[in-house]
Amino acid sequence: MAVTSLKEYIGVPRDTVANFNGKQLVYASWDRHLLFAAPFLTCVPPGMKFREWVEGPLTALIQPDPDAKSVDFSKVEWLKSNQAFTPNFEASLAENGIVHKEQIRFKTPNLNSLFAGA
């Protein structure tokens, strides 16, 4: 049963892409870089190139981390929906299969200044 109810009940999803005025949500998180308390929320057009998203909002958001300057985005390991993923930097988010509310993660195995002792 999809909900405990008196009779059949169908909910209306609240955060569908139609409500975002032509944009979509893309979440981003940098694995094991927990200066940032939670994954970032970005609201961007689906036609934005992956490179623009990385060099724009993502790069700006990670600046406070001491490892930010050492990140080479062409070499990091990417995950989409928690699965390994190879993005095409010149293609749009939509062409990369990045849908509304997609979670993108990236790993930088050799960088972890704030967890050096951990």
Place this chain on the structure above:
Amino acid sequence: MDTQVTKKKLGLKERYKLLTRDLGWEPTHHTRDEIYPYVKYEGIKIHDWDKWEDPFRLTMDAYWKYQAEKERKFYAIIDAHAQNNGHLNLTDARYLTAIKIFLQAISPGEYAASKGFARMGREFGGVGTQVACQMQALDEIRHAQTQIHAISNYNKYYNGFHAFSDSRDRIWYTSVARSFFDDAMSAGPFEFMIAIGFSFEYVLTNLLFVPFMSGAAYNGDMATVTFGFSAQSDEARHMTLGLECIKFMLEQDPDNLPIVQRWIDKWFWRGMRVLSLVGAMMDYMLPKRVMSWKEAFDIYGVENGGALFNDLARYGITAPKGWDIAAGAIEHMSHQLFLGLYQWSFGTAFHGWIPSDDDMDWLSSKYPTTFDKYYRPRWEHIKKLEAEGTPFKNFGLAKLCQTCQLPTVFTEPGDPTLTCHREVDYKGEKYHFCSDGCKDIFENEPEKYIQSWLPMPALFSELGGDIGAWMDWVGLRNGIDNGDYVGSQDQVNFDKWRGMATSNK
């Protein structure tokens, strides 16, 4: 003309019978199912409503008398507090961050509980239950009122209190408590009783109210201590009602057990998420601390909770599903949430701050195996950014959990260096969660939770990402209510007034 006869005074037992049990009558025009349409759809089977035990045997007239008495005492103390500048007896105005969160997130929950119990008083089929729920509805609205009145005195002098009801509805960090109550109130009557009567009142009250009230006592907040005392005897009654209700369900029919167990699992987990606010308060917000969040959990959670679940074991109830995961996260949850509250403090109607060296030493001593290893390096880096003139603000906003609605700040069970990522595809939409516990709750009733109103996505879907418009809408005055405590009006004023009260300057 008949001679007037002096009526015999009623004994307590007789009085209770007449004023409660005798109020129930057998309907003739409608069936019981028509009158009580919501008592069956959750699957709970009740065979005999009269088996409901009312442990306090309180009648409405006696209730009225006790409450009026307490009310008089309460307002006498609150008046004295106001007239004697009680706010200057606080250890430090930083303490008020805890009270702001309480007023914005918890007091409206009392009001929600009042509405919920008023509804349950109508929906339950037994008269003992109806009367008990009615009294609790009155208690809860009284708690909301006394809290608002007690705290309103601080609103005269300090920022962040003025828009608490808008904060409750609209701001982001309150949604963990709001969604807890919304979830309970949109459930059936039996689940509501487990959510509020059992989980909230019985399992969590010790961890919520006791730390708040002792925190208030330690930090010179007489107003909060007073409403705490005034509510205490009610809480004892509520806890008993919650426990009675759960025993009643379990004794009525063996088929009720799996349903009740699923609700216990769910509401324990939802309660733990609300408690993360309490953890952050105990470990970070009290200038003079009572005990660490971990110590409180060991006493009130592990010992008392353990005893309770041992007691319920004879009905077949086991400890809640997420218990071990919750216990394993106790070392981390307060640190993870406060780090978030600090970096998003441009969007909070209270002040944040970097823990001082003393604060951090205290945290190391309370969390010897985790604080220095995982959390101190981040604060040291944040201190460095502050010293360099580029204080850390995380303008990325946060991914929120679809169920508990907190930012997904929590880490993988067993790995405090990695954020817990959980997602579900349901009918072509993606949904994200902070934990397996919240994901399980969603998957049990997806049609309910897909409707969650999540504050951060709403900033973009409803206000086009305009932070200024959002601040107006949530009642947040930029530069006054939010941001760092150091240099805030609250800090400047408290220090000035306290200086006037304690020196000749």
